[in-house]
Amino acid sequence: MVKKVFFGLVNFLVIIIIISASTATRNIDDRDIKIDETDPTPLDAGSVLLVKNSAVITIEGSTSAAVLFEVLAEAFMEKNPEIKVEIMANGTNAAIKAVRNYNADFGMVSRHLKANEKTPGMKEIIIAWDVLAVVVNPENRIGNLQRDQISAIYSGRITNWSAVGGSDMPIHVISREEGSGTYQAFRSLAGIEKVTRSAQVTDGNGSMLEGVAGKINSIGYVSMGFINNRVKVISIDGIYPTKENILNNLYTLKRPFSLIYYEQREKNGTDEFIEFLHSDEARSIISKKYIPAE
Helix, strand or coil, rough: HHHHHHHHHHHHHHHHHHHHHHHHHHHHHHHHHHCCCCCCCCHHHHHHHHHHCCCEEEEEECCHHHHHHHHHHHHHHHHHHEEEEEECCHHHHHHHHHCCCCCCCCCEECCCCCCCCCCCEEEEEEEEEEEEEEEEECCCCCEEEEEEHHHHHHHHHCCCCHHCCCCCCCEEEEEECCCCCCHHHHHHHHHCCCCCCEEECCCHHHHHHHHHHHHEEEEEEEEEEHCCCCEEEEEEECECHHHHHHCCCCCCCCCCCCCCCCCHHHHCCCCHHHHCCCCHHHHHHCCCCCEECC
């Protein structure tokens, strides 16, 4: 009887010890995996640091100006790795709309703004001067046109190259879409009231070059930054678009590459970007293909 009682007590104590040990282990495990939400994990801390020390500048606008601004943005980001510059090229009209609606920090425009496009507080700074070169196929013997001849060709009044001293073949006119700043600048500078409806319409400088290079009887106009040996640049009124002629205002088909923005805007690195655009490094980049603004 005594043995039974003794073994019963032993078993009871063993069970109590096992239960106590299990409870303690569970409490320890619970304590080990609990994370205080007020203390960020290393990953969270890194994420907070990234947001705090980074900025994004958005730029929308001219496809012609974008070629230059992409190079400038790359140079800027190398000096300012904490600031990212995003560029979208959907045309000058898109730039004006995006800035007005506060959908972009800056707008790239490839012509002067019209009076009705400016709004209170909007700033326009000229970064560079671009040249619109009139180009023909290299096999076309034409090397010069008068300004009024260009206007007549694009208006549809002259339709054969023989009328301006060329071969007897129809003129294939290539132009840009109406929303393009390049189109609007060219019309204004060349004195064209309305482009002929028979003109082939392209959506960029690249496709314009392809069109002129692909047809011996074609004529087009492009930003000087896109010129290559697949097309021939002609003179206008006997004047070629050289840097000297541009600076002396002898070559008249030039237009500004400008940046538009609101003075009252979010300071997310935009001041630093504007400062960089006026630096010697930026002027050096601009000078490779364009004329820096004074």
